[in-house]
Structure formats: C-alpha cells, structure tokens
Amino acid sequence: MDKVLETFKDKTKMAIITFLLFIIGIFIGYFVFKVNPERVIMNLDKLLGNLIEIGEAMNNKSKLHITGLIFQNNIKALLVIIFGGIALGLIPVFSIFFNGFVIGIVMAFSLYQGKSITFFLAGLIPHGILELPAVIMAGAFGLKTGIDIIFPGSKSRKELLQVNLKNSLLSLGVFVPILFLAAAIEATITPYVMKLFI
Template identity: 35%
Template structure:
C-alpha cells in the first residue's frame, strides 16, 4: 500500500505542487493583507473562527476518543468534498486550498498581534498532526484539481469519461492511505498536540 501511495504521489507531483502553491499563497497573501489592513482581522475572525470554535468544542469537551472520531470524520468529509467538487472545473479545490492556507495566515497574524512567538507556536500546535493531515488534504486538493482539468482536457488517448474513470480509479487506490493519515492526524491532534502546547506555552 505504501509503495502504491508513493507511486501515486510521484505520478501526481505537478498537481501536488500546484495545490501546495495555492495553499502557501493563501497563507502569505492573507498575512500580507492583514499586515496592510489589521482592521480586517476582526471581520475574518467573525467569518471563520466561530465554525472552528464550534468544532473545537465538539472535539475537546467530551471523551478524547469521541473527539478524535468527530475530527477524523470532519476532515475525511472535507477531503472527499474537495475531491468530488473538483468535477466543477477544479474551482472548489482551488479555493479550498487557498482558504485553508488563509486560515493559517490569519492565525499567524493573530498570534503576532497577541505577542506570541508565531513560529514556535505553529511548530508545536500544527506540526505534530499537520505532517499527517496536510499531505492528505493537499493530495485531495490535487486530485480535485486534476479531475477538473481533465474533465475539460481529457488524458492523452482517452475520451472525457474514460479520463474521469481513470482518475477515480487512482483516487480509489490512494483513498485508504488518505484515511489512515487523517486517522493518525486526528489522534495526534486530540491526544498529543494539546500536551505539546501546554508544555511549551504554559
């Protein structure tokens, strides 16, 4: 399974790079925009953070295993939506990559405004689970972008429907590893990340 997953990553290298560019672009553009207009932070917080806070309450107020399960299914649903909505010409995955990067940019700017060391906090609070969650999300976004593109421009030698079926077979082969990565990420985010943050920032 791992070898097949690595092969999938190699075969979709250009789409992964594109997804990463959109994600990082969303992060830096949002951070730069907030740096130019700090007043916009309140508006963005009001639009985005209530949803994240509601999810956080569901995940962290009950039993940790139940919280990890909620987080896992939330992230899996989001990843599947990013893939399937790629059929809309790849536009939703593009915006999803940018939006998720933007959340990171907002968080980084907010931490800086509060006088928190941004890089250490992000390393402690995101890196432990992010090394599993981000590859799963970015691969999902890459597949969504690929679906949208080849719906318009079929794969060489294939008709449009054949191209889509071919990509869905590829997605089916990668899906078990995406599920595993998201499951590991959810467990780490619930059981390990809070302890890491408490240790470094208590």
C-alpha cells in the same frame, strides 16, 4: 495496496501546483490580517468555522469525542477537495488556497495576541505533518480530474473522468488512515506540545 499507491504516481505536477496554492494562501491570509486585524477579528467566526467548535470541545469533551469530531471535519473537507475536481478543478483550487489562507490568518492572529511563532508551530506541526501533505495530495487528485476534463487530449472526457474517480476512490485507502492518525494526534498530543510553549 500496490493499486492504491499506483494512483499517486502521476500526481507530482499537480501536487506542486496545490502546494504552491497552499503557500500563497498562507501569505495572503497573513497579510490580510496584518492590513486590517480588527475587521478580520470581527469575522473570525465565519472564517474559522468548525475550528472554533473543535477548540471549544478541547476543554470539555473526551479525547475520543474530539478525535471523532476532527476526523469527521477533515474527511468531509478531503472528500470535497478530491471529488470537487469534477467542477473543472475549481473546488480543489479554492479549497487548498482557503486552507492556507486560514492558516495564515491563525498565525497572524496568534502573533497579534502576543504569542510566539514557536507556540503557533507547536499547535500545527504535530498533526499537520500528516494532515497537510494529505490535504495537498488530495488537492492534486481533484485538480487532475479538473485538468483532464478541460484538456482531455486523445481520450474521451467520460473515460478520463471514470479513471480519475476510480483513482480518487482508491486513494482514500491512504488518506483515511492518515487523517485518522492526524486527528488522534491533534486531540491528544498537540495540546500538550502547545502547553510547553505557552
């Protein structure tokens, strides 16, 4: 376990960058909706993708099925973010920004429908308190890989890539349990919390 935790030690700067990208994405997503809500609503299916499928499953599937669906979706996204760093860090940068962008749009859409900000937060915080830091930290791993490929310093790119990929694999020992717990919370607890604020 110490080896796994060790992989997180040099990711502080990258985590700050990915956090800022995420926050910027939220603001831009929110304001894009506010500027032209009709156009965004027309394209919600494309923007939200699997979120709509998960939302529909909430109504007629078992909690276990929903947990599995959310977990599968989140793991796929996480792997793209972490290992997409090979593409010079561009994939994690875009993915983290887009995650924030979607949250900004969902928040604006929720308010547009007359729901309160409390209702929106009730649908995000119970599972998001685990899921979002995991996604942002995954972005830090992906970005670190990309930065090391672009600016290898005194070490070879091959050596740095091997180290980063090894660390990324080890980090899954932290990320996978967190995402499973977040998925279980999203499937079971989040819907009940949201009902309290309808």
